[in-house]
Amino acid sequence: MTRKLTQTLWFRKLAFGVLFTLFAILFASLAYKGFFSRYLQDDYCYGSTIREQGFLAGVVYPYFHGTEYNGNRYALTLFAGITEVILGTRGQLLYSLLSLLAWASSLAILIHKIFKMIQKKNNGWLSIFLAAVLVTFTCYLAPDLYQSLYWRNSSLTYLWPIIMFLFVLGGAVRAGGKNQHSFLFYLGLFLSSVLAAGFSETAAVWQISITALVLIFSNLFLKNKSEVLQNNHTFLIVLAGTLAGAVLLIISPVNSTQLQGPSTNMASFPDLIQKSLRFGFDFLRYSIAGKWLPFSILFLFGFFIVQFVEIPEISIKSIAKMTFGLCVSLYLLSVASMTPSVLVRTAYPDPRAQLIPHFTLILTIYLLGTLAGCAFSSLKIKRFTSLTNLLMAALFVGLAFYSARMIPLIHSDDSVLQARAVAWDQRQVLIEQEKSAGELDITVPAFDNIDKINELHLERDHWVNICAARYYGVNSISAVENYDGVKPYFK
Numbered sequence: 001m002t003r004k005l006t007q008t009l010w011f012r013k014l015a016f017g018v019l020f021t022l023f024a025i026l027f028a029s030l031a032y033k034g035f036f037s038r039y040l041q042d043d044y045c046y047g048s049t050i051r052e053q054g055f056l057a058g059v060v061y062p063y064f065h066g067t068e069y070n071g072n073r074y075a076l077t078l079f080a081g082i083t084e085v086i087l088g089t090r091g092q093l094l095y096s097l098l099s100l101l102a103w104a105s106s107l108a109i110l111i112h113k114i115f116k117m118i119q120k121k122n123n124g125w126l127s128i129f130l131a132a133v134l135v136t137f138t139c140y141l142a143p144d145l146y147q148s149l150y151w152r153n154s155s156l157t158y159l160w161p162i163i164m165f166l167f168v169l170g171g172a173v174r175a176g177g178k179n180q181h182s183f184l185f186y187l188g189l190f191l192s193s194v195l196a197a198g199f200s201e202t203a204a205v206w207q208i209s210i211t212a213l214v215l216i217f218s219n220l221f222l223k224n225k226s227e228v229l230q231n232n233h234t235f236l237i238v239l240a241g242t243l244a245g246a247v248l249l250i251i252s253p254v255n256s257t258q259l260q261g262p263s264t265n266m267a268s269f270p271d272l273i274q275k276s277l278r279f280g281f282d283f284l285r286y287s288i289a290g291k292w293l294p295f296s297i298l299f300l301f302g303f304f305i306v307q308f309v310e311i312p313e314i315s316i317k318s319i320a321k322m323t324f325g326l327c328v329s330l331y332l333l334s335v336a337s338m339t340p341s342v343l344v345r346t347a348y349p350d351p352r353a354q355l356i357p358h359f360t361l362i363l364t365i366y367l368l369g370t371l372a373g374c375a376f377s378s379l380k381i382k383r384f385t386s387l388t389n390l391l392m393a394a395l396f397v398g399l400a401f402y403s404a405r406m407i408p409l410i411h412s413d414d415s416v417l418q419a420r421a422v423a424w425d426q427r428q429v430l431i432e433q434e435k436s437a438g439e440l441d442i443t444v445p446a447f448d449n450i451d452k453i454n455e456l457h458l459e460r461d462h463w464v465n466i467c468a469a470r471y472y473g474v475n476s477i478s479a480v481e482n483y484d485g486v487k488p489y490f491k
Contacts, residue, residue: 012308015396016129022403023132027100029410030139034096034150036417038424039089041454041464042069042153046080047088048470055081064253068463069153072252075164075198075245079156089428093421096149099159100135106166107131113173118311130305137298138362140406141291144351146451158355161203164196165210168238175234189234190241197245201340202349204246206356209336211239213329221321259344267346275342280335282348283357295365297402302369304395307377319375323368330364333357419490423447426486431472439474445486446479455479 039047045068050058059081062071071077087095108131115123139145147154171189175181197204218231249255259266267275288295314322337357341349427444434442447455454464456479469477481488 011392011396015304016126016308018396018400019403020125020129020132022400022407023129023136026136026140026403026406026410027104027132029407030136030149031097031100033410033414033417034100035093036414036421037092037096037150037152038421039092040151040153040450042467043080043092043151044464044467044471045069046077046153047084048467050081050084051471051473055085062254066254066257068467070254070258072249072255072258073157073198073200074248074252075161075195076153076156076200078195079160079199080153083152083156092152095152095155099149099155099163103159103163103166104128104131104135106163106170107134109170110166110173113170117173123309126305126309133301134362134366136406137294137366138355138359140410141287141294141358141362143287143354143358144451147352147453148355151451151453154352157200158203158352161196161199161207162356162359164192164199165203165207168192168196169210172234172238175230186234186237190237190244193238193241194245194248197242198248200353201246201249201344202337202353202356204242204249205336205339206333206360207242208239208246209333211235211242213332215239217325217329264344265346266344267342271346272339272343275346276335276338279338279342279348280331280357283334283338283354284331284361287358287361294402297399298362298365299369299372300395301399302366302371303373303376304392304399306370306373307392311374313378314374316375316378319371319378323371326364326367326371330360333360416490420447420450423486423490430484431474431477435472435474441476441478442472442474443478443480443483445483446481446488448489 049062049067052058053061059074059078061067062069062077063074065071069077083095108127111130112124112127115127139149142148148159149155168189171185171192175185175189193207197207215232215235218235258264334357337354337360338349341347341353423445424447427447430444431442441460444456446458449455454462456462456465456468456477458478458480459465460469460476460478465477465479469475
């Protein structure tokens, strides 16, 4: 009898080696683009507060007093301060690389813990590979990649809560596999949950919803009572920490002031429910319909990779239940991610805020592909081994080809970003030289806005210019088009 291709060692090594290499290149390509990332808009404001007041005061002050940014987001302010102290403008080129590494690490740890729980053995390299696949597809299909990964302020607001909460979930899954942990472990889990909830309101609602769903499904479907009790214990601590973080966002003295601003348009309760439900469905429909091919490829990755993993056999009935649960959870988490924007602005969330439900969609599509692969593996197809081998070989070639095709697409705008970064660096040198010469009212070249993010303006009293002037320690900065022969655009 011919063996299935996925059972042969040479094909496993070939497929894993080729795909691992391709996604290592894709991951490195995303990190490479980050070397052209520079300060924009709010970055100057967060940085100027830290420079003027010092780290501790600069982190605490915005929570209680009005600034140019949302000071109630205490974790965002903290991490902006940390990155300012460690990186600053000169280390900003490393920010995206560090974010990607932290993201992949948090996801790989969680996947590894789940593998150990299911298989009782290590799958380290496979966990790293799956993390790279999921991070790469999240970035490749992101509603707004530049703001989500390469603009520090936006990335801290919406990407870093994902990273922090993945670390929290990794710790919670680890705790679920053991009966006893120290008080310090649970205290750390609680405080980490508080921190993860403090980056943005959207992230806090998303994290609360995930934790609640985990508790609901574990109590409905776990049969081992001791596992249920341990799981409840652990995730109730996570839920308590996340709720505490949400409360800290709400009770900040500056929050009430922000809610009275001109951009606020509070929704009534019926509008909140109706629009959140509709926007949650619209987000999923627009996302999948607009990019159906790459989402199909992601589904097939889940289908293909699970053929190489030794997992307990799952009945078709159980697979159907899990598929239904995943789809319901996806919709509920999508709805939850819409509620903060609907509540405060009665509006659909900005593309950068969609990163959180987008990441949920990426995970769900991959898991649905995995379940489809499990269903395929459970079928009695011994008589069709040759046909199955042909299918797996063709699927491997197709996935490898599509992955290779993604590489030049990611690099398509590198030259523009590089030219902009060079001009930005020269502009910063000009500011520092003028300041050293005693000039405190400085004129610099103007650049076009990038991805709808405000650049320095002609008007010295524009809020971005004010933050930049404070950041560099001068009286004022004005940006003039074609100043000193520097063009405002880059091609």
